[in-house]
Amino acid sequence: MDDLLTRLRAGLPSEALLTDPDVTASYAHDMASFCDAGTPAVVVLPSTVEQVRHVMRTATALRVPVVPQGARTGLSGAANASDGAIVLSLVRMDRILEISPVDRIAVVEPGVVNAVLSRAVGEHGLYYPPDPSSWEMCTIGGNIGTASGGLCCVKYGVTAEYVLGLDVVLADGRLLSTGRRTAKGVAGYDLTRLFVGSEGTLGIVVRAVLALRPQPPRQLVLAAEFPSAASACEAVCAVMERGHTPSLVELMDRTTVRAVNRLGRMGLPESTEALLLAAFDTPDPAADLAAVGELCTAAGATQVVPAEDAAESEMLLKARRMSLTALEAVKSATMIDDVCVPRSRLAAMLDGTAAIAAKYDLTIGVCAHAGDGNTHPVVCFDHTDPGESRRARESFDEIMALGLELGGTITGEHGVGVLKKEWLARELGPVGLELQRGIKRTFDPLGILNPGKLF
């Protein structure tokens, strides 16, 4: 331990090294519930690539595990510390190095906050789409590590589609440059994409070249009330089948609507079984919303209300964005699931989740990126009640089993981390798992990078 600190100090300024146990303890967790976390030996906050390389060389020399962290807003425990580990926080590497409107790229350090980047590129008429709910806090490095999604994905895709190239410090401190700053490129295996979603298990991202788009027109939102989840899903399928390209298609169930009203006094309609939000950022969003409104009515919507202006649209999005937080206030504890199914199976997923809630006698609120088939069932329970806690865990697992049965995945955007690592093996199967472990060994033969995560 003394040796570790002495060696780290040799290449880090003193303010980049935290050892006070009360302080380092505050770096132990991300925002996932019920995921184990250990006690880190030290927290380092490098501000240069060379300092990161020094940390990794030290970790390799002493065989000390390293847990990379961004803003710790993750929901799967991927950034949780392990005992005796170096917690490597990238938040001080927060410079936007370049924004090029001609090449439509930005070059950033990993600690740049998503919203800061979004605003900065907006000033150049550009748009960085990925928008996880935590976008005001989460970092680009964390977004890359977990392959974050958000509300935009139904039209604009996920973080992976915006990462063109990376500089990565490897486990042994060597520096790897992957990918490109060009629009296209096929020189060799796509290592860039391999790092996206790898949850810090393959290397430390210290620089990213991101693709940007031109800023679209401001989106206009429509809210539609449905008498059942199934009818709302029917509307979603009809919208996509007819070839519409909404910029957002979100669903909140009755539990979520009520929780949001309770938290935020939002005045959402509490009698609805499913509230659907759809938006367009097209040249004529009102016309597109009118067409979608008709499809909603045909699918059984009892009420269809287009927002009158940008302010009303923003209010509806705010309601949607606070859903997870609102559901967390329903009971003393929550487990947030992230199952994604083909959108044609969304109704089956939602009905099945309701059946699971009834079977286990639990409150499970669901909000969903419905256009993507990506549901967030939130199991609300009293963690001081052992029986209810056990039932919560069982229902959480049963929801994932249902997702796999419907041709889906256990995680659409939150990642595996600690929370779902047993389930990853189930989704991948033995052949896939063996190859994934082989890749891990290729990049991290000593197994010091974020051990105990993913696998």
Next chain:
Amino acid sequence: MDDLLTRLRAGLPSEALLTDPDVTASYAHDMASFCDAGTPAVVVLPSTVEQVRHVMRTATALRVPVVPQGARTGLSGAANASDGAIVLSLVRMDRILEISPVDRIAVVEPGVVNAVLSRAVGEHGLYYPPDPSSWEMCTIGGNIGTASGGLCCVKYGVTAEYVLGLDVVLADGRLLSTGRRTAKGVAGYDLTRLFVGSEGTLGIVVRAVLALRPQPPRQLVLAAEFPSAASACEAVCAVMERGHTPSLVELMDRTTVRAVNRLGRMGLPESTEALLLAAFDTPDPAADLAAVGELCTAAGATQVVPAEDAAESEMLLKARRMSLTALEAVKSATMIDDVCVPRSRLAAMLDGTAAIAAKYDLTIGVCAHAGDGNTHPVVCFDHTDPGESRRARESFDEIMALGLELGGTITGEHGVGVLKKEWLARELGPVGLELQRGIKRTFDPLGILNPGKLF
């Protein structure tokens, strides 16, 4: 050899096995010039996944190399046979298994021809964007192997962005399923993407889940004549900087324009130094073309001609699509380069290429996916003239060196194959190359999958 054939016959119908040397010799090459090819031991044409598995199990048992092939339209020699190898042609696995307008996916076998798929999904109002020039012949499996691009990429991206999931037969015959049929998914490392562009060196793709988009409105094309490549590039940069989203931005230099006129009597303007084509498939393409036309004029265009209708647009695209073929007719031989640079460096790339042509006293015609910064300099030479052949090879290399110097890549969409494998090492550097080789070993420890390609 007898053992090989006996074993292969045990799991393949007789019509799936070709051994006549005159016949098998016709499978030795793809469409790349000046790439070595060996004499295959046998050509197999399986029609089921089980047959592919049998071939790979046999190859592993006998340590025989396997060269996977689609339509052999590739331009880098990636599908060239090696001596004694099993050539594994996937063209008989050509079924479209599913098209889902709700989920916006297609599930296909690897031998499906790109244009066949495009038309089939078009009947459902859907669109599969990747459109390499060879789209009437090339297969989806080949497109995945080489990560093909095309004219659509400036708006719709490359093949990689449309591959959601794969079934892959591994070197030892095991079957791997990767990815998903959902819109999103982050369960583990992205093995799907790793296979895209891997040129048959990691496994045999036997099934693919592809993402589709709604069919856009028919595109309208504009042609603009420029007095120099630099002024055309200035226009391209201005178009992108102003936030336009053209569905195509193509450039043909004077040599290309003349070659196309000679081959196809297209009536393109021969006095122009650079002919730029831009297109929009937006709701109001005429308005967008008008705005782009103004930017062209401001950048120095001497003539701006929007197509009057779809037929005229199609004629211009046809001219562009025949560029490589037309340039091949200029002299007895060609070498086709594929350098991609940041679009802000496109003018430097084109001027530099012209300087290289002058230095080596060669004709180098250039057509380019200008919106992507992806240039195809085509070195035209007399292959019976040893001096000219040597200069051609040297200029080809110098073009790649220039591309790297300008922050680009040696290959935007054609791949590495045999043609550029020395250059791949130069682009990746030693650290990247070592990791790529490590991945190769993880998937193919015996090194039987398409040996001598990529590395």
